[in-house]
Amino acid sequence: xxxxxxxxxxxxxxxxxxxxxxxxxxxxxxxxxxxxxxxxxxxxxxxxxxxxxxxxxxxxxxxxxxxxxxxxxxxxxxxxxxxxxxxxxxxxxxxxxxxxxxxxxxxxxxxxxxxxxxxxxxxxxxxxxxxxxxxxxxxxxxxxxxxxxxxxxxxxxxxxxxxxxxxxxxxxxxxxxxxxxxxxxxxxxxx
Ligand code: AMP
Numbered sequence: 390x391x392x393x394x395x396x397x398x399x400x401x402x403x404x405x406x407x408x409x410x411x412x413x414x415x416x417x418x419x420x421x422x423x424x425x426x427x428x429x430x431x432x433x434x435x436x437x438x439x440x441x442x443x444x445x446x447x448x449x450x451x452x453x454x455x456x457x458x459x460x461x462x463x464x465x466x467x468x469x470x471x472x473x474x475x476x477x478x479x480x481x482x483x484x485x486x487x488x489x490x491x492x493x494x495x496x497x498x499x500x501x502x503x504x505x506x507x508x509x510x511x512x513x514x515x516x517x518x519x520x521x522x523x524x525x526x527x528x529x530x531x532x533x534x535x536x537x538x539x540x541x542x543x544x545x546x547x548x549x550x551x552x553x554x555x556x557x558x559x560x561x562x563x564x565x566x567x568x569x570x571x572x573x574x575x576x577x578x579x580x
Pocket of ligand 1: 399421422423425442443444446447448449450454474475476477478482525535
């Protein structure tokens with residue numbers, strides 16, 4: 390299996406690139422943000438709980454997030470691999486993911502981070518907010534909070550996988566196809 394963590398700050402293009410990677414490599418895309426939004430739309434208890442955090446741009450607690458991710462992986466065992474998008478966002482989530490994959494003698498093949506600077510992210514997310522229908526994309530202070538949370542709580546996950554030589558960065562600026570080309574160069578070494 391090829392198990393990729395597509396990493397990077399909010400608005401770095403993870404979702405867009407994951408869709409293209411799925412087409413090319415046939416892996417299962419798991420986005421915890423999408424799973425939370427699905428629950429929100431369907432007004433489930435999980436969605437209601439997640440909403441209080443998402444509205445502020447804060448992280449949903451690890452216990453809730455890990456349980457949801459584990460259920461998704463458990464119901465999709467017969468795949469060629471996973472693209473994790475927006476997960477893991479904390480060290481405990483990374484540890485839980487390693488244990489979960491380890492149960493099937495699997496592991497993370499690579500973490501690829503899309504490198505995009507803060508001001509580009511703010512302008513991209515404000516632009517996305519005009520059409521995405523996402524409350525967390527319309528308010529600049531919430532966007533800046535999401536970036537701060539990323540730096541404080543999520544960026545250590547890069548170092549965590551770097552310790553075993555699994556982390557790498559690619560430039561996340563340019564056309565969608567240029568960035569996809571850079572990603573494929575790395576993916577082709579893994580599959
Ligand atoms: P995203 O679509 O990945 O930007 O996620 C949107 C929001 O969902 C985040 O701002 C968090 O509130 C929540 N969320 C998504 N993934 C996670 C995660 N792995 N851990 C905690 N909260 C998450």
